[in-house]
Amino acid sequence: MKRSLVLIATAVLVAGCGSSGGGGTATSGSSQGAAPAKVTLEWWHLSTAEPLKTLWAQRAKEFMAQNPNVTIKATVLENDAYKAKLTTITQSGKAPDIFATWGGGVLKQQIDAGLVKDLTGEVGDVLPTFTTASLAAYQFDGKTYGLPTDIGMVGFWYNKKLFSKAGITQPPATWAEFLDDVKKLKSAGVTPIALAGKEKWPGHYYWAYLAMRIAGLDALKKAAVDKNFNTPDFIAAGQQVKALADLQPFQKGFLGASYSTPDGQSATVSNGKAAMELMGQWAPAVQKDSGKGLGDDLGFFPFPTVEGGKGSATDVFGGGGGLAVGADAPKEALQFVKFMTEMGNHSKAVEAGGVLPVLKGEESAVKDPNLKQVATALAGATGFQLYLDQAYPPAVGQQVNDSVAELIGGSKTPEQVVQAVTEVAKSEE
Template identity: 90%
Template sequence: MKRSLVLIATAVLAAGCGGGGGENATQGQGGGSPAKVTLEWWHLSTSEPLKSLWAQRAKEFEAKNPNVTIKATVLENDAYKAKLTTITQSGKAPDIFATWGGGVLKQQIDAGLVKDITSDVADVLPNFTPAALSAYQLDGKTYGLPTDIGMVGFWYNKKLFEKAGITQPPATWSAFLEDVKKLKAAGVTPIALAGKEKWPGHYYWAYLAMRIAGLDALKQAAVDKDFTKPDFIAAGQQVKALADLQPFQKGFLGAAYSTPDGQSATVSNGKAAMELMGQWAPAVQKDSGKGLGDDLGFFPFPAVEGGKGAATDAFGGGGGLAVGTDAPKEAVEFVKFMTEMGNHSKAVEAGGVLPVLKGEESAVKDPNLKQVATMLASAGGYQLYLDQAYPPAVGQQVNDSVAELIAGTKTPEEVGADITEVAKSEE
C-alpha cells in the first residue's frame, strides 16, 4: 500500500529460491576471481516508472559486479503478500525482498529469516530521514533500508468536482459525505474502490479510527488487543454511513486495484471522481488508464468533528528492502546501491517514489507529490498501514472485516469483535 504497486505478475517464483545463492556459487579458478553469486530479489513494483527503473538498477549493479546475477521475481500486491506468508512457513527467505516493515517484518525477524544489517549499513544510515527508517528498525537494530515513504489521501478529478459544484476539497468528514451526495446528484460516481483486494477498503476504517479514537488508541489496541471500544465502533459506523450512500462504482466488490478495469483505471479514465490511495496513485493511474494530467488533485483525509485525532496525523507507509538471513554479502551491497543518492533520486524525479534521503526533496517534480511530501513533513503523527503495523493474522482480519462491513454483511460491532478475537488468539 500497499503498495509500491501492482499490475500483472511479470515473473514467477523460481523453484528453490532463497538462501544466498549458495548452490549457484562457484569459486573462481586460482582464487583470483570472486565466487559467482545469484541473488534472488522479490519486489512488487509492477507499474512504471519503477518497473523499468528497478530493472535498470539491477543491470547496472551486475555491470559493476560481474560475478553477480540478479534474478528478479516481480509480483502484484496480493500475490506478493501470499509469497511473503510462505517465507515464514518455509523457513527460507529470498536474498533481497521488498518489505513495508512493522509487525509483519517483526514476525519474520522473530522467525530468524531476516539479516541484522546494522553494522553493514552504519556508514549510510545518517543519510536517511528518521521517518523513512523507522519502520525497518527494531530494538536499536536495522533490518532494512527504505526506498519510499508517503501517505494515503484522496486523489480526485478536479473537473468532476466542478461538475458537481464542489469548489474546494472537503476539510471535514461531514462535508465529505455531503460532497459524495453532490457527486451522485450530478450523475458522477463518487469513489472507485478495489473491493476484491480488500486492503484499499481498510484505509477508510483505519483513517476514521485515527481521526475519532486517535493514534494513541490504535497503538494501545495493539497492546491490549481490544478493538471493541466505542471509538472503534464509531469508526465502523462512519464507514457504514459512507457505504450506505452507495458511492462506489458498479461491480466494485469484484474489482481489482491496478487492472485495466480496476480502481485506479476507473479514476484515471474519468469514470469516478476520487480514490483513497497512497503516494503511488498517479503512477499507477498513468499505467492502468489514460491519466488525468492537470485535472488530478490531492487532499488529505478529512478531520472528524469531535474526534480525538489531529487532522495533521498521517496514515501510510513506504517501502524498503530487507535481506534474508543466509544471503551473501553482495545482497547488502545491492540494497545500499539501490538507495544511493545518485540512484534513488532518479526514481524520485520520475515520480515513482518520494524522498527517503536527506536533501532529496528538490527531486520531487510532480506538484501533487510535492503536496504529499510537504504534508508528510509537517505531520503531527504517523500510523503505518494496519495490515502491516499489526501481526499478519490481525492485519488480514482488519482487511477482511472492513470488506464485509462495506459489503453490508457485517456490523460495526462485529468488525470490532472479530478483530479482537484474532488479536487475542495471537497471544
C-alpha cells in the first residue's frame, strides 16, 4: 500500500499537479522533465501528549521522505486552543489543508460553508478497510468528508489504591452506588473526582451520559430534530448532576482548572490527588504526559446505569478523531491522510496506546488492559452518541458546555439548563 501510494503521488505530481489553494502553497516547475512541483501542506492537530505527539511527527517525516517535493507544516495545539483557532479561521472562510476533526454537527457546518473537501470519489478504495462505527461521524448523505484516526468512549478512569482505601471493593454499576462511593471516598479523606471546570467540555460529559441513561439515546436524537430539550427526563439528568455537585466531590479550585496542564484534571488523578475522572480513551496517555502516571493502579469502568432509566447500560458516549481536508487543499493533502490511516502506519499508534482501532483487523494491536476493556465495550455497544458539543451545531454544543458548567458551579438550575439549550437550538432554525 505504501509503495503504491508513492507511485500515485509521483504520477500525480509529474502530471502537473502544482496549483494549491487554501493554506497549501505550490511552486510550479519548468516545462518537460521538471521536478515535481513543490507543495507545502498546513496540518493542524491537537495531539500534544505522547505517544501521538512523536508518532504523528514521525509519520510526517516519513511522508516527506517519500515525497521530497512536499513540506508539511504542523500546527499542534491543546484542545481548547485548537477549537478556538480552528473556529477563527473557518469563520474567516478558510480551512487548513489537513485538520483534526471530531465530525458531527461541527464538521457538517464547515461542509455547508464550503470549507471541506468531499473525499467520496477518492477514498472508495480504502473505505472498506475501516470499521463502520469509526466512519459514521464523518459521513453525511452518503458522502465521506474525513477518515478516522481514533474511536473510543468516555468512562471513569480510577485509582484502585484510593478506592481500596475507601473500602470500595468493586466499581459502581448504578448511579446510586456511584454517589455512595463518592461519599465513602470523602469520608476516607480522598478527593473523589478531578474536573477541569475552566474548560467546560469535561463537565458536559456528566449531563450527556445521565441524559442517555435516563432519557435514552432516541431522546437525544429527537431533541436534536425537535430543537427541544425542555422535557422531564433532561431536567432529571440535570437534577442528578446537581446531586453530584452538592456532594462537593471535585478537587479544590476545580472551577479554574484546565485539563492537561501540570496542575489540571488529568495530573490530579495521575498524581494520586483524586480518585477518578470521567474522560475518553486518551486519558491514560494524557495522565502519563501531565503527571506521574498510576501504572497498574489505574482502572476503568463504564458510566453507571440509572435505576428506572430508559437508556441501556451498553449504550456508549464518546467519539474519536479524524482528519478532514480543506476544500482548496492540493491533492497531496488527501494522499497524506490516506498514508496516516494505512494499516502499517496506524497500527503503530494503536500498539503504542495512543489510539484505538479504526481499521478492521487491528484489534490485536491493543496491548493495554484498560484500553482492551474500552475496545471490548465498544465492540458490544448497542448504541453510540457523539459528544454533544460536536454532535449538535456549534452554538448548541457550546451552550450545553456553558450551561452545564454553570449548573455544576451552582449558578444555574436544571430547569434553566434545558431552557437555555432549547432557546439556542430554536434560534439555529
